[in-house]
Amino acid sequence: MVNSANAVEVRDLVVRRGGRTVLPGVSCRVARGSVTGLLGPSGCGKSTLLRAVVGVQVVASGQVEVLGLPAGAKALRSRVGYVTQAPSVYGDLTVREDLRYFAAVLGAPARDVDRVLREVGLQDHATSVVARLSGGERARVSLATALLGTPELLVLDEPTVGLDPVLRRDLWSLFAELAGRGVTLIVSSHVMDEAERCERLLLMREGRFLADASPSELRERTGEHDVEAAFLALVDREEAFA
Numbered sequence: 001m002v003n004s005a006n007a008v009e010v011r012d013l014v015v016r017r018g019g020r021t022v023l024p025g026v027s028c029r030v031a032r033g034s035v036t037g038l039l040g041p042s043g044c045g046k047s048t049l050l051r052a053v054v055g056v057q058v059v060a061s062g063q064v065e066v067l068g069l070p071a072g073a074k075a076l077r078s079r080v081g082y083v084t085q086a087p088s089v090y091g092d093l094t095v096r097e098d099l100r101y102f103a104a105v106l107g108a109p110a111r112d113v114d115r116v117l118r119e120v121g122l123q124d125h126a127t128s129v130v131a132r133l134s135g136g137e138r139a140r141v142s143l144a145t146a147l148l149g150t151p152e153l154l155v156l157d158e159p160t161v162g163l164d165p166v167l168r169r170d171l172w173s174l175f176a177e178l179a180g181r182g183v184t185l186i187v188s189s190h191v192m193d194e195a196e197r198c199e200r201l202l203l204m205r206e207g208r209f210l211a212d213a214s215p216s217e218l219r220e221r222t223g224e225h226d227v228e229a230a231f232l233a234l235v236d237r238e239e240a241f242a
């Protein structure tokens, strides 16, 4: 049965990579029209989980349902935007040409190109060749691609890495605005101070969830003032009971 309240439902997901079990059977839900932060240390399995949500990860067992369909279903292609850590851009095109190309591939209207350029703050770089942009600018071109059309779910793998504080703030405002329009966002980060921007947090460690809570619930549960301290408190508790 399709549960319309959830954009994503993961049940007992097991993923093995390179002979190791990276996700040993995780379950989670992501509500529609929310910003969910997927936080955890480097190598804990965030990208692997996101890959499973967009349907590009081979899974050993379990189910991943996205917008009521199996992850990776063809019908989801224009409904899900995905930004990987490595920007997906063509270096020899200008920013506008690159976005026009992806708009055509996705069947998005050509007028979307100017909108997404504005949303990621690259309107002044529209005619720059992508290969000559800085790393942060290239990452924003990649993000702009995911905003083309009208995606209902945005899966963003560390979209703010390498960006300056002003840009990071602007992007988080954009994420909140998109969620206000009903878009669901899953944003991974290993920077805990970004957690406060999320309505919901999935805290991950070594392939398992330590918590699925709002930032304030986390603070209450642990008695800590910030999410980083709360995360460490949960790690300590887990180790004490191990």
Ligand SMILES: Nc1ncnc2c1ncn2[C@@H]1O[C@H](COP(=O)(O)OP(=O)(O)OP(=O)(O)O)[C@@H](O)[C@H]1O
Binding pocket: 017, 018, 019, 022, 040, 041, 042, 043, 044, 045, 046, 047, 048, 049, 190
């Ligand atoms: N292509 C691969 N082949 C084998 N193992 C892999 C591969 N990619 C990732 N892994 C392993 O899977 C585990 C989880 O990696 P993943 O990229 O999901 O972590 P992450 O939490 O996203 O890390 P980061 O924050 O550094 O991006 C790591 O131990 C990693 O070494």
